Structure formats: structure tokens, C-alpha cells
Amino acid sequence: MALDSSLTARAWRADGVGARAVSAPPDRPQPAVPTPAGVWRADALDAGAAPAFTTGHAALDAALPGGGWPLGALVELLPATDDGGVPVWPLLLPALAAHRVGQGAGTVVLVGAPASPRPAADWQPGLPALAAAGLSPARLLWLPGASPVARLWAAEQALRCADVAAVLAWLPQARASDLRRLQLAAARRGDGLLFVLRPAQAARTASPAPLRLRLGVDVVASTLVVHVVKRRGPPLVAPLHLPAQSAAVRALLAAAEQARAAAAARVLPFAPRPDRPDAAREVDHAVDRVAVAA
Numbered sequence: 001m002a003l004d005s006s007l008t009a010r011a012w013r014a015d016g017v018g019a020r021a022v023s024a025p026p027d028r029p030q031p032a033v034p035t036p037a038g039v040w041r042a043d044a045l046d047a048g049a050a051p052a053f054t055t056g057h058a059a060l061d062a063a064l065p066g067g068g069w070p071l072g073a074l075v076e077l078l079p080a081t082d083d084g085g086v087p088v089w090p091l092l093l094p095a096l097a098a099h100r101v102g103q104g105a106g107t108v109v110l111v112g113a114p115a116s117p118r119p120a121a122d123w124q125p126g127l128p129a130l131a132a133a134g135l136s137p138a139r140l141l142w143l144p145g146a147s148p149v150a151r152l153w154a155a156e157q158a159l160r161c162a163d164v165a166a167v168l169a170w171l172p173q174a175r176a177s178d179l180r181r182l183q184l185a186a187a188r189r190g191d192g193l194l195f196v197l198r199p200a201q202a203a204r205t206a207s208p209a210p211l212r213l214r215l216g217v218d219v220v221a222s223t224l225v226v227h228v229v230k231r232r233g234p235p236l237v238a239p240l241h242l243p244a245q246s247a248a249v250r251a252l253l254a255a256a257e258q259a260r261a262a263a264a265a266r267v268l269p270f271a272p273r274p275d276r277p278d279a280a281r282e283v284d285h286a287v288d289r290v291a292v293a294a
Contacts, residue, residue: 046232053193056094057242064211065232069095072190074183076209078200078229080216087244088215089130090224092168092195097134099165099193106165106192109141109158112151132252139165148173152181159185159192166193174198180208203229217244 045065050073052066061067069075079086100106127137143158145151148171155169159182167186171178179196186194196209203214212230216239217223224244228236245253 043234053095053099056098059240060226060242063228063236063240069193070211072187072192073194073211074179074186074209075193075195076179076207076212077195077197078203078212078214079197080200080214086215086217087224088197090243090245091215091226093130093133093135095193096166106139107141107163108135108139108166108168109143109164110168111143111155111158112145112170152178155182156185159189159194164192166195168195170197172199176206176208183208
């Protein structure tokens with residue numbers, strides 16, 4: 001029996017006498033299904049994400065749901081090295097300095113310390129550099145933390161304080177359950193920033209953080225390399241390259257370099273001639289001296 005090639009689909013059924021072909025109904029366009037509240041599609045950034053605060057970096061804001069750091073949520077930072085070789089401050093300072101400035105300038109709590117390359121050397125924040133970037137030292141509260149349990153407890157208590165605008169905690173040994181406690185504590189507040197730093201190897205483990213960033217440094221380009229490991233949206237194929245130094249710090253470094261160059265250039269008078277004893281009493285003029293750059 002010849003089949004009609006114009007039929008796109010056929011269903012065969014037995015009716016007791018023989019078999020006959022029945023054409024399938026033509027395809028009809030399916031109506032668009034509205035996305036329920038609280039649900040986001042994996043091929044697009046979460047449009048209904050939690051409130052966010054700008055990171056101060058336009059390229060990073062464009063890659064994050066909500067256009068900035070999520071408020072009331074855990075942000076996990078994963079530096080490539082634990083010895084301070086990856087600068088974290090240039091990434092965070094714009095938001096830390098500007099968040100809640102008009103609401104009494106809340107406290108920024110620093111919990112724990114990264115591993116120091118120097119034995120018996122405790123990490124301390126560089127207060128002049130932070131002040132130059134707009135973060136007043138009066139807003140900082142530094143809690144070293146003697147043990148992982150103490151650091152976790154201090155971070156959780158800081159999140160419960162209404163006067164705290166942001167918490168930056170170094171928790172290299174934190175477990176998923178510990179991070180979940182911090183995530184819940186941040187969600188209860190809803191308006192604070194929470195950053196937790198862990199080793200880069202932690203990227204292979206599960207985490208309740210809605211945003212995870214792996215950080216590195218491009219030495220040649222002098223930029224901070226940001227890999228978006230996890231976000232509420234499609235994967236980010238290429239990493240972001242952000243300035244490794246803030247504009248204020250770059251201006252200070254340039255001014256310091258100019259000051260050093262000016263101090264290095266000094267004016268030296270000619271030495272008195274032995275055959276002219278009265279030369280020491282002569283008045284030196286500008287044309288009698290030479291500027292020697294050290």
C-alpha cells in the first residue's frame with residue numbers, strides 16, 4: 001500500500017478487519033506559560049532576584065542578577081591563593097564604602113584573617129588605603145577570631161546587629177551547614193552585605209551561596225580576574241577583568257611616585273677650589289649650581 005507523502009504523521013490502528021492510517025492533528029503553537037513568582041529560567045538572569053547594591057564595577061554589575069551584590073544573601077569569594085596574593089579590597093571597597101552611607105554609615109565587620117606568608121605575622125587592614133578609598137577607619141570593627149568556631153560565631157552575631165552594614169569573614173574551614181547558618185542569618189536581616197572567603201578548592205564542593213566568584217590576578221595586565229562560578233542565570237563563559245586598584249589608590253600611588261621623583265632630584269653646589277681660599281665666602285647663584293638626579 002502506498003503512503004501519502006503529504007501527511008506529516010500517521011498513527012496506525014487495528015479495527016478488527018485491517019489496519020488503516022489516521023492522520024495526526026496538525027501542530028498548534030503552545031501558549032506562553034507565565035513564570036511563577038520566585039522561579040527563574042536558567043537561560044536568563046533572575047529578573048526577580050533579591051534587592052542588590054551596586055558593586056561599583058559596571059562590567060560586574062551587568063553580569064550579576066539584580067545588577068549588583070545581593071542584599072541579605074551570602075556571597076562566596078574564592079581567591080586563587082591564600083597568602084594575600086589576590087587583592088580583594090579593590091573588588092569590595094566601592095560597595096563597602098558607599099553602602100548605607102546616608103543611613104548612619106553602618107559598621108563593616110572583618111572576621112578572621114587569611115594565612116600570612118610571614119610566620120607569626122597577623123594580617124591587619126591597611127587603614128590609610130581604606131580611608132583613601134572612602135571607607136573610614138571609624139566604621140571598621142576587626143575581630144581576629146582564635147578558632148574556626150569563634151569566627152563562625154562572631155560572623156553570625158554580627159549579622160544580627162542592626163548597626164552592621166557588611167560582614168567580611170575569612171572561613172577557610174567552613175562546612176556547607178555553617179554557610180547555611182550564615183545565609184539564613186543574612187536573609188533575616190535582608191539589607192546587609194555578607195562576603196565569605198574560602199580557598200579556591202572549595203569551588204568543587206556544594207554551597208548554599210547564590211553567588212560564588214573565583215578570583216585571580218593577571219600580572220601582565222595588572223587586573224583582577226573574576227570567574228563567576230555560580231549565579232542565578234546562565235554560566236558566564238569568559239571571566240571579567242577589573243582594575244586591581246581603585247581610582248583613589250591609583251591617584252595616591254601616582255602622587256607618591258611624583259613626590260619620590262621630586263625628592264630624588266637635589267641641587268648640589270660646586271666644591272670650593274683649593275687655590276681660591278675666598279671661594280667659600282662667595283655667594284652661590286643659581287647658575288653656579290647643577291641639579292643631579294640621584
